[in-house]
Amino acid sequence: xxxxxxxxxxxxxxxxxSTVFVSVMTMxxxxxxxxxxxxxxxxxxxxxxxxxxxxxxxxxxxxxPTQPLMSRALEGIAKKADGKKIVDAVRKxxxxxxxxxxxxxxxxxxxxxxxAGVIEVGAKPAQLAVFRTRHKDRNxxxxxxxxxxxxxxxxxxxxxxxxxxxxxxxxADDATFYSLWKSVNSDILQGLxxxxxxxxxxxxxxxxxxxxxxxxxxxxETKSL
Amino acid sequence: MNERKVAKLVxxxxxxxxxxRGLAAQLVSKVEAGQYSxxxxxxxxxxxxxxxxxxxxxxxxxxxxxxxxxxxxQQLQLADGIVSGTFTSPTVYGGRxxxxxxxxxxxxxxxxxxxxxxxxxxxxxxxxxHGGLWFGGGVARPWRVAxxxxxxxxxxxxxxxxxxxxxxxxxxxMTATFTNFxxxxxxxxxxxxxxxxxxxxxxxxxxxxxxxIRALFSEVSSGGACxxxxxxGDLEGTLHxxxxxxxxxxxxxxRFGDSYDVTADSRRWSSATATIWLSDRVAFVGGGGxxxxxxxxxxxxxTFGMAGLELAFLPISKGAVPVxxxxxxxxxxxxxxxxxxxxxxxxxxxxxxxxxxxxxDFSDWSPLTLVRRGRDxxxxxxPVSPGMHRINVRVDGGPWxxxxxxxxxxxxxxxxxxxxxxxxxxxxx
Numbered sequence: 001x002x003x004x005x006x007x008x009x010x011x012x013x014x015x016x017x018s019t020v021f022v023s024v025m026t027m028x029x030x031x032x033x034x035x036x037x038x039x040x041x042x043x044x045x046x047x048x049x050x051x052x053x054x055x056x057x058x059x060x061x062x063x064x065p066t067q068p069l070m071s072r073a074l075e076g077i078a079k080k081a082d083g084k085k086i087v088d089a090v091r092k093x094x095x096x097x098x099x100x101x102x103x104x105x106x107x108x109x110x111x112x113x114x115x116a117g118v119i120e121v122g123a124k125p126a127q128l129a130v131f132r133t134r135h136k137d138r139n140x141x142x143x144x145x146x147x148x149x150x151x152x153x154x155x156x157x158x159x160x161x162x163x164x165x166x167x168x169x170x171x172a173d174d175a176t177f178y179s180l181w182k183s184v185n186s187d188i189l190q191g192l193x194x195x196x197x198x199x200x201x202x203x204x205x206x207x208x209x210x211x212x213x214x215x216x217x218x219x220x221e222t223k224s225l
Numbered sequence: 226m227n228e229r230k231v232a233k234l235v236x237x238x239x240x241x242x243x244x245x246r247g248l249a250a251q252l253v254s255k256v257e258a259g260q261y262s263x264x265x266x267x268x269x270x271x272x273x274x275x276x277x278x279x280x281x282x283x284x285x286x287x288x289x290x291x292x293x294x295x296x297x298x299q300q301l302q303l304a305d306g307i308v309s310g311t312f313t314s315p316t317v318y319g320g321r322x323x324x325x326x327x328x329x330x331x332x333x334x335x336x337x338x339x340x341x342x343x344x345x346x347x348x349x350x351x352x353x354x355h356g357g358l359w360f361g362g363g364v365a366r367p368w369r370v371a372x373x374x375x376x377x378x379x380x381x382x383x384x385x386x387x388x389x390x391x392x393x394x395x396x397x398x399m400t401a402t403f404t405n406f407x408x409x410x411x412x413x414x415x416x417x418x419x420x421x422x423x424x425x426x427x428x429x430x431x432x433x434x435x436x437x438i439r440a441l442f443s444e445v446s447s448g449g450a451c452x453x454x455x456x457x458g459d460l461e462g463t464l465h466x467x468x469x470x471x472x473x474x475x476x477x478x479x480r481f482g483d484s485y486d487v488t489a490d491s492r493r494w495s496s497a498t499a500t501i502w503l504s505d506r507v508a509f510v511g512g513g514g515x516x517x518x519x520x521x522x523x524x525x526x527x528t529f530g531m532a533g534l535e536l537a538f539l540p541i542s543k544g545a546v547p548v549x550x551x552x553x554x555x556x557x558x559x560x561x562x563x564x565x566x567x568x569x570x571x572x573x574x575x576x577x578x579x580x581x582x583x584x585x586d587f588s589d590w591s592p593l594t595l596v597r598r599g600r601d602x603x604x605x606x607x608p609v610s611p612g613m614h615r616i617n618v619r620v621d622g623g624p625w626x627x628x629x630x631x632x633x634x635x636x637x638x639x640x641x642x643x644x645x646x647x648x649x650x651x652x653x654x
Contacts, residue, residue: 078590089637110612149632
């Protein structure tokens with residue numbers, strides 16, 4: 001039998017091979033570990049990434065939810081927004097969450113996020129106060145969501161806030177908020193002034209119509225049909 | 226260009242649409258193959274029909290061109306075609322003005338040459354996008370139907386829409402219309418015996434280019450034919466029902482008018498057509514019924530039946546469209562339904578597009594591509610936790626936008642974002 005000398009390396013070489021093997025396996029393992037949980041902010045430039053991570057740390061310290069902050073950053077990355085704009089959006093979101101927490105106290109994260117959304121579109125923090133009183137088996141998610149939409153569509157924030165708060169105090173359920181939103185939205189698409197549309201529809205809802213703070217502006221053109 | 230060449234061009238257009246990736250919505254084409262037969266022999270008993278169509282949509286205007294060629298007995302002939310434009314005004318208090326213009330050929334019948342140009346304006350009142358009514362009027366001008374002058378057309382109608390194709394029982398659109406036609410007609414005195422004949426003058430617009438009509442004009446010149454005021458009205462009801470991949474359209478009507486203007490075989494009619502989508506590009510089409518005579522086009526009433534396959538909606542490359550397309554108006558509906566444990570089924574109706582994507586906080590803002598289930602039905606099951614979620618949708622890689630029918634807020638990065646509420650045991654909306 002022919003024995004080939006180079007098939008069995010000397011001891012010194014075997015140690016070297018072992019070391020290299022272990023190193024490679026460690027790197028592979030580290031790589032694999034990293035692949036399982038890639039850094040979601042990796043696409044941000046270094047400065048922006050650092051700034052966002054600082055904001056996330058601040059939220060953790062204050063026991064505020066980090067998911068909406070991370071989501072806001074990821075949304076910006078997906079939409080190819082500038083790094084500074086992303087940092088600015090995340091920082092503002094943290095501010096809205098802080099404000100919402102200061103008014104509402106301890107509420108579930110998704111409700112806090114929805115409340116922050118209402119503040120973001122222009123509602124005054126004090127207008128959230130009515131939602132501080134918690135009701136058993138009642139969730140204010142729908143109220144916040146439709147409230148934010150109404151303001152976005154041009155309903156004066158004061159009017160929208162009064163209407164939503166009144167319905168909430170009167171015990172309106174999710175379906176009532178949805179129905180109101182759908183009707184107002186439809187009227188706006190038909191060309192009605194957003195404020196007037198809310199005033200008209202709120203009269204059809206349970207409870208008394210809130211007083212309008214702004215005069216109607218007349219018909220408006222719908223965006224698209 | 227003679228008609229044979231036009232027919233070949235139409236067929237070429239229909240076939241040269243092999244649908245490369247990333248495509249536009251408004252340019253579509255379809256090829257129908259099957260049996261198409263009619264009772265009066267105007268059309269061949271069996272034919273393959275090539276029907277390319279181009280539609281271009283703007284917020285206030287839609288332009289459409291469609292043609293069809295029939296291949297039968299190894300002969301290609303131009304069947305019909307239409308070029309149309311629709312312009313709409315802004316909607317104010319639910320009302321809007323519309324102007325519609327068409328230039329069309331109904332069917333190939335060289336002895337009659339039934340070409341027509343018509344223009345119509347109308348006022349359309351919409352009720353929350355689920356119904357509406359309109360009234361209007363216009364003029365229709367037959368090109369080569371020599372016995373008919375320009376016709377005054379007035380119409381009124383109403384429509385209502387219930388549900389949608391993704392709903393449990395589908396969606397239906399019901400339409401009722403009444404259309405009144407008033408025109409002058411050259412008739413032989415022997416045909417009518419009517420007191421309303423005016424034998425003094427025949428309008429110059431009634432050309433005598435068609436050989437079949439020359440006899441009548443000869444009769445006129447010899448005092449045997451006269452001009453007659455004709456009038457009739459069509460009351461028609463249409464029901465269109467869509468459910469998943471099935472579409473049914475049924476139509477029935479009644480024609481008002483005296484026996485001179487309305488022949489007995491055109492007094493009542495009804496027809497129905499079914500389309501079943503076997504895949505995203507192939508549908509079975511079958512139907513039949515009776516169609517009334519079209520006096521303005523010189524076409525007789527007919528009984529027809531058809532069955533075949535439709536190879537449809539093969540878009541032309543996006544490069545053919547010179548400007549960006551208004552994708553927002555293409556998404557017809559958006560719905561979220563509870564799926565298997567922990568998942569939600571996103572259902573979107575959008576016609577004539579190649580890809581539909583969604584993304585939101587539930588996907589860490591990574592785009593998810595929906596799967597096409599029918600001609601305009603797109604679906605995707607995705608894990609979504611209960612609560613409120615921000616979501617965007619896009620078609621054909623276009624701009625991200627808020628899905629229709631959801632509460633919306635302005636996103637922080639330009640454009641709007643939809644707010645989707647997912648309940649513990651029910652869908653958002």
